[in-house]
Amino acid sequence: MRNKNGKWSMVNGQLSLTIGWLYPDLMSTYGDRGNIITLQRRCEWRNIKTQIRRLDVGFDEKRLATCDILFMGGAQDTQQKIVSRDFSTEKRILLKKLIEAGIPGLYICGAYQFLGKYYKEADGTIIKGLGILDLYTKNPGENSPRLIGNIAIKILSTTLVGFENHGGRTYIADKELALGKVVKGFGNNGEDRTEGIMYKNSVGTYLHGPVLPKNPKLADFLIAKALEVKYENKIKLEPLDDTLELKARTVIAKRLGAAL
Amino acid sequence: MLNFFSILLGKNVSLVSKILGRNGSTWPGHVALNIDSSIVSKLLKANSKLKIVLIAGTNGKTTTSKMISEVLERQGLKVFRNLEGANLLNGIASSLISHSNVLGKIKYDIAVFETDENSLPLILSQMSIVKGQPRLNRGQLSIVLLNLFRDQLDRYGEVNIIANKWQDSLKRLPKETVLISNGDDPMLSFISAKSGLNTFYFGLQKKKLSNARANSDVDFLYCPNCSTKLEFESRSYSHLGKFKCPKCNFANPLIYSFDTLPNPLLGEYNRYNINAAALLLTEGFGVGLEAIEQSLKNFSPAFGRQEKLKYKNKNVFVLLSKNPASFNQSIEAILSKEKNPDVLLVLNDRIPDGRDVSWIWDIEAEELVQKSKTITISGDRCYDMGLRIKYSQKSDVKSQMSKVKIEPNLKKAVETATLQTSKDDVLYVLATYSAMLETRKILTGKKIL
Numbered sequence: 001m002r003n004k005n006g007k008w009s010m011v012n013g014q015l016s017l018t019i020g021w022l023y024p025d026l027m028s029t030y031g032d033r034g035n036i037i038t039l040q041r042r043c044e045w046r047n048i049k050t051q052i053r054r055l056d057v058g059f060d061e062k063r064l065a066t067c068d069i070l071f072m073g074g075a076q077d078t079q080q081k082i083v084s085r086d087f088s089t090e091k092r093i094l095l096k097k098l099i100e101a102g103i104p105g106l107y108i109c110g111a112y113q114f115l116g117k118y119y120k121e122a123d124g125t126i127i128k129g130l131g132i133l134d135l136y137t138k139n140p141g142e143n144s145p146r147l148i149g150n151i152a153i154k155i156l157s158t159t160l161v162g163f164e165n166h167g168g169r170t171y172i173a174d175k176e177l178a179l180g181k182v183v184k185g186f187g188n189n190g191e192d193r194t195e196g197i198m199y200k201n202s203v204g205t206y207l208h209g210p211v212l213p214k215n216p217k218l219a220d221f222l223i224a225k226a227l228e229v230k231y232e233n234k235i236k237l238e239p240l241d242d243t244l245e246l247k248a249r250t251v252i253a254k255r256l257g258a259a260l
Numbered sequence: 261m262l263n264f265f266s267i268l269l270g271k272n273v274s275l276v277s278k279i280l281g282r283n284g285s286t287w288p289g290h291v292a293l294n295i296d297s298s299i300v301s302k303l304l305k306a307n308s309k310l311k312i313v314l315i316a317g318t319n320g321k322t323t324t325s326k327m328i329s330e331v332l333e334r335q336g337l338k339v340f341r342n343l344e345g346a347n348l349l350n351g352i353a354s355s356l357i358s359h360s361n362v363l364g365k366i367k368y369d370i371a372v373f374e375t376d377e378n379s380l381p382l383i384l385s386q387m388s389i390v391k392g393q394p395r396l397n398r399g400q401l402s403i404v405l406l407n408l409f410r411d412q413l414d415r416y417g418e419v420n421i422i423a424n425k426w427q428d429s430l431k432r433l434p435k436e437t438v439l440i441s442n443g444d445d446p447m448l449s450f451i452s453a454k455s456g457l458n459t460f461y462f463g464l465q466k467k468k469l470s471n472a473r474a475n476s477d478v479d480f481l482y483c484p485n486c487s488t489k490l491e492f493e494s495r496s497y498s499h500l501g502k503f504k505c506p507k508c509n510f511a512n513p514l515i516y517s518f519d520t521l522p523n524p525l526l527g528e529y530n531r532y533n534i535n536a537a538a539l540l541l542t543e544g545f546g547v548g549l550e551a552i553e554q555s556l557k558n559f560s561p562a563f564g565r566q567e568k569l570k571y572k573n574k575n576v577f578v579l580l581s582k583n584p585a586s587f588n589q590s591i592e593a594i595l596s597k598e599k600n601p602d603v604l605l606v607l608n609d610r611i612p613d614g615r616d617v618s619w620i621w622d623i624e625a626e627e628l629v630q631k632s633k634t635i636t637i638s639g640d641r642c643y644d645m646g647l648r649i650k651y652s653q654k655s656d657v658k659s660q661m662s663k664v665k666i667e668p669n670l671k672k673a674v675e676t677a678t679l680q681t682s683k684d685d686v687l688y689v690l691a692t693y694s695a696m697l698e699t700r701k702i703l704t705g706k707k708i709l
Contacts, residue, residue: 025481030413031584033476034621034651041651057489076418082487149615163616165413208618213647244650244666248643 008230015235016049017226020067022111023075023083024054030165032073032108034210038219039069046238048223057086061094068226070098074109074208083114087130096132104201104225108211112196112204113137113168133199134173151185151207152258153195159183159260160215161252162207170206172197179205184256201225214252216245266295267303267364270357285346289353300349300386303356307366310400312387313540314375316426317406317442319586320533321347321374322562323525324406327537329372331547331555338368344562345612345693347376349383377408377422381429402438402544403430403457404536405448409498410479410622411583412614419479423447430455438544440536443515444500450484453513460543462535463515466502468528469494476622477584485510497529497592498585521552524559525566527593564696566593571703574678574687578700581690582613584622591628594688600633603688604677605649606670606695607639613692617641625652634680635664638673639695642666670695674702 010016019039036052043050055064064070075083099105113119117134119127122141129136146167153160160180169189172178178188179196187195187206196205203218205211212219220237227235246260253260270292292299304310315325322344332339342355352373360366375383387401405426410419430439430451441452443461452459477498483490483505490510495501504511518538523530534556541547561567569576579594581587594601609615629635629652637645646666653660667673681687691699 025478028476028622029410029418030616031618031621034618034648037621037651041654044654045657076420078420078487079482082482163618165616208616210618210621213621213651214644244643244646248641248647251641251643 008232010231014047014049015227015231016051017043017068017223017230018051018053018066020053020055020064020070022055022064022070022072023057023079023086025056026079026083027075027111028073029075029079030073030109030163030208030210032208032210035073035106035108035212035219036071038210038212038216039071039223042216042219042240043223045240048227057082061090064091064094064098067098068103068230069222070095070103070105070107070202072105072107072111072114074111080110080114084127092130092132095130099132099200099202102201102225102229104222104229105203106212106222107202107204108208109166109206112206113170115202115204116170119168133197133202133204135170135197135204137168137170139168147186147190147206149185150252150256151187151195152183152253152256153180153185153187153207154183155180158217159249159253159258160207160211160218161249161256161258162205162209162211162214164206165208166206179203183258201229214245214248216240216242266292266299267357267360268362269295270299270354271362285343286348286350286354288357289346289350289355292357293350293353298386300353300356300383303353303360303364303366304387306364307360310366310368311370311402312400313370313372313402313404313544314380314383314387315372315404315406316375316377316380317404318377318409318411318583319589320406320530320536323530323565324404324533324537325372325374326562327533327556327559328404328540330559331537331541331552332370332372332545334551334555335545335547337370339370339372340368341372342374344374347374348379349386352383377411378425381425384429384433401433402440402540403433404440404540405442405452406532406536407442407445407498407500407585408447408479409477409583409585410619413616413619419447423451423484427451427454430457433457438540440540440544442500442532442536443513444496444502444532445480446490446499446503446510447480447484449513450510460539461513461515462532462539463512463517464496464500464528464531464535465517465519466494468517468519468531469496469501475584475588475624477588483508483510496532497589500532518549518552521549522556524556525561526597527589529589529593564691564700567700569700569703571674571678571687573683574681575685576678576687576689576703578689578691578696578703580693580696582692584619587620587623587690590688590690591624595627595631598686598688600631601688602634602677602681602685603628603632603690604636604638604673604699605645606673606689606691606699607637607641607645608692608695608698609641610694612694617644620645620648623648625649629653629660629664632663634677636673636677636680637664637666638668638670639692640668642668642673670698671702674699 120138178194270288439457439459444463488507579590
């Protein structure tokens, strides 16, 4: 509920978040909906009310404008073309505005590429992206292998683990904005050791797995930022028992020889 | 010209590999193909009377192949199959070599081969056409396309890519080739109609379908013809059902359904396998329904596919559950039979399982968790499965998780799970491919492959 100053206030002392899921039945190839489930559960377990808002082909911009966290997963080429067609200039401008305003979001694989300037296919065809983030992707062709396997990346004092599977190589203009540094695996392009991007509170990454269940710190970061932006107040999240999450992380980290 | 040396060598390798305990199901073909890459095509040319049935699809290949072979054998025909799992070109070459004499003569009527999704185009090229030129006019080739779901994305790539490859290779086949295809699957209906082959569709009758809601294991919800969202009137599971495109009117073709046949297996999804087998047998081989019914009544599942075993006097039921669609169907089958089952989930991430385990987040675990009496989890990626189970619960996670035991050591997990299962109850094992083989080895005390 908004108070008279236009700010959000809690309803009966309960916080609430709306999670916007962009194109759930087109952009969800690699179990990426696990990220939605993780955000939702980690809110519910803390008594933060959540609503999942599915933004399907033809969605009304107003429904996007009032989301507190955004998520978009990876897709197959055919599906991505349908999404490109649906993403009008108005939708693009609005999404850019939300990202600039610090609305947290998670954009995986195909969605991450889509936020960039363009995707260059092996034959040189350029597919325009949304141009919201300063990055581009190129596909080196069938003679270069897809980048597939378990991956670990380092972000400040923590490590993220996941599984990557992409043909495109992504290059970010400002390497300072990389989400993390590749410890094991390929990352953005297999060359410069960068992985993903972090711009304001938006995260673009190649990490499937899905990424959030095994990296609860990233999930909590998105939730905490969403609450902070919505209620204009820093809110400390109640800690959860992450013993199982840690065990699942450890299996992959050990296999890769990466420290957690 | 058929190189007898490659056959002979293949046969010798087969013998040697058996002695050395190597994988005898693919190695002979592998060696023979190295000497002569068109050995399959040549063997078929030398045996032009041999009829070939190819079975492809994500789920149900082994079960359907077994059903078809058993019915044909009951007709007095001499039939052979490739060994399960040996479904790449080398497995098929091995099977042909081991069923031929040293001169390359195959004294059988029909070969039934289950084929890997990705290898189907290559295998088809060896069956009829090499490099775009008709090499062998094989009016005796039949193909069964069961379904196409997301599976092992790290190995196969995305489903659309496979569908496109299938479409390309079907178009090149001789027009008299018999194609049996799933008319409830939008993508398969589409590519089959375009093939120009002698096509028949199987499916389920509308009244048998109930599920209108789409789960997360769906792949083809948009029209393969014009990319508009399809309207589903009803659904059996995943993206199978009665669909129509509101824009271009693309819809199910006329389907055949054999409702009077018995279902010897658990779960309505097996009706698709039965209907596919029956349609091939009636249209492709002229077998009567009564004969099919007799065979089905005596049908026992292929190993690891709803296989009933005993372990320390406890009943164990093993269901291979290797991708979201098959896992969801296993859950549905179990819950249709048991109110409060005991389950053992085994998740591996080896090459035959797919190295990427993210697919488990596309399964619907909530109901299984709530209803299960006990849940034991094991396998290389048991903690990932543990997380999937934990995150399926909205509230009351602690009490739901109290019946879950996670044990990385499979032997110990099998002990724990069977010990928790009462004498008259059944332990249901849902396992990925390599996990199923391993579990089975523990349960039976022997290795099968």
